[in-house]
Amino acid sequence: MALDPDTFAALIETVRRYVAERLRPLEAQVEADDAVPEAVVAEMRAMGLFGLSIAEDYGGLGLTMAEEARVAIEMGRTTPAFRSTFGTNVGIGSQGLVLAGTPEQKAQWLPGIASGEIITSFALTEPAVGSDSGAVTARAVRDGDVYRLSGTKRYITNADRADLFTVMARTGEESGGRGVSAFLVPRDLAGVSIGEPERKMGQKGARVADVHLDAVAVPVANRLGAEGEGFKIAMRVLDRGRLHIAAVCVGVAERLIADCVAYAGERRQFGKPIAEHQLIQAMIADSKTEALAARALVLATAAAKDAGDDVVLESAAAKYFASEMVGRVADRAVQIYGGAGYIADYGIERLYRDVRLFRLYEGTSQIQQLIIARETLKRGG
């Protein structure tokens, strides 16, 4: 259910000010420490950000997809690690439970997820299983009241902080996604261990690590949906996650454009601000046009999703277009800043590295293209 317009406007204003006044000054520190300060995590909990998308009955804010996208755009205006802090709880870490959980499972976990007391992660990728995610090899073998889960999950966002994982593992002999089931796996079960955080190109502060499962006894009551439904659940979770990521890309692009406008107004060459040179204006115009197009696509798709439409195609298109768009905007930003764009103190090179990830995770651009083409062919145009 949508918030009343005044309450929602106040939330957006609060997030906007929080990003501008509290988070942006911390960007260099997060980059250097590869960590979001615990004080910020606590503030985000108090603001309700961990429960944006979770129903009010479970203590969340119960935002619609269109509202969540607006918040994600605002959060995009700062270093992506801040959004990632609560992003798994709002998206891929909680939505399997929201979409396929029983009332008992929801009552057990969702209030803690909404408050941020429980941090969640989504564990689909494996060392040899990436884009072809239906090929998961982690195994879940039924043994009375438990399944014994074994395998390794790779590049799992927030794994080192997570209390609860949604893990996709194979329960049947069927090939591809049909033999895959989804499980809620608490971190504290015996046999769960977490690897060292990876060293990454960007998005410092949003850490990823391996999750090792060694015959972990997961209660049957922790299975999400029926046996064999796990891959379908994971794909539905990712459809939604893609729209959220696309919204973040819009926010980053809008921030970069604002930074470029400010810099181009101050920096003078050939006796005038570089903003008065038409070749600089051309770059600003291209970035602005593309960011507006992405914003329109994201918000229209979110509204269609809220109306109950099938938006598999549109979500993939939004993620594909917005993630490629922000890559081009970041590249132009480096160009507009000139040498300063390459120097760490200005923060542009950091965002340039940060945005590269958006074309890779939750389905690469190539996978989005395949989805868009498949759905377009299915729809007949």
Ligand SMILES: Cc1cc2nc3c(=O)[nH]c(=O)nc-3n(C[C@H](O)[C@H](O)[C@H](O)COP(=O)(O)OP(=O)(O)OC[C@H]3O[C@@H](n4cnc5c(N)ncnc54)[C@H](O)[C@@H]3O)c2cc1C
């Ligand atoms: C920082 C980070 C965070 C992540 N967080 C998570 C997480 O929280 N949970 C999780 O489960 N996973 C996570 N991932 C994993 C991520 O979703 C995968 O890396 C991504 O899906 C791509 O898989 P891959 O890396 O194995 O690449 P591959 O699948 O090996 O792809 C390599 C290249 O081949 C292309 N390719 C593959 N198949 C095709 C095809 N059929 N047609 C054309 N081209 C193709 C790809 O587009 C790509 O260009 C994360 C990854 C990173 C880097």
